[in-house]
Amino acid sequence: MLIIAFAALLQATDDSTVPRKxxxxxxxxxxxAIDAPDGSAHGMLTGEMAEALKRGFGTTAPLRIDVTTLKRYRQEGCRRLNVAFSQDDVRSPGAPGGGPRRIDFGIDYCRDGRPPSSRAEAE
Structure with missing residues (x-):
């Protein structure tokens, strides 16, 4: 029974099942993510920027992006977001082989592309 529960937990945290655009x-x-009811959005980076990053990290693996809302600000359309970039088979200088890598950063962001004028949180 414990093994079944653990397998279900692993499957639930596997981001390969998340639909990505x-x-x-x-x-x-x-x-x-700002507009989503659950405050999240998932995608895969394509185009010139993605290709440059793949070359830089020595991998052909897709570059996944997951955005989640950390805080809602009073100012309409403004949030504190966590933006996570993840990629498999990344080769780091001086490290043997490749492996999964993830980089997260937080950003205060509004729909118009600017930071909020206030960090007062929504009630």
Missing amino acids: AVVNPRELMIE
């Missing part, structure tokens, strides 16, 4: 610019997903 192709985007050329991460901002598209940031705006989608």
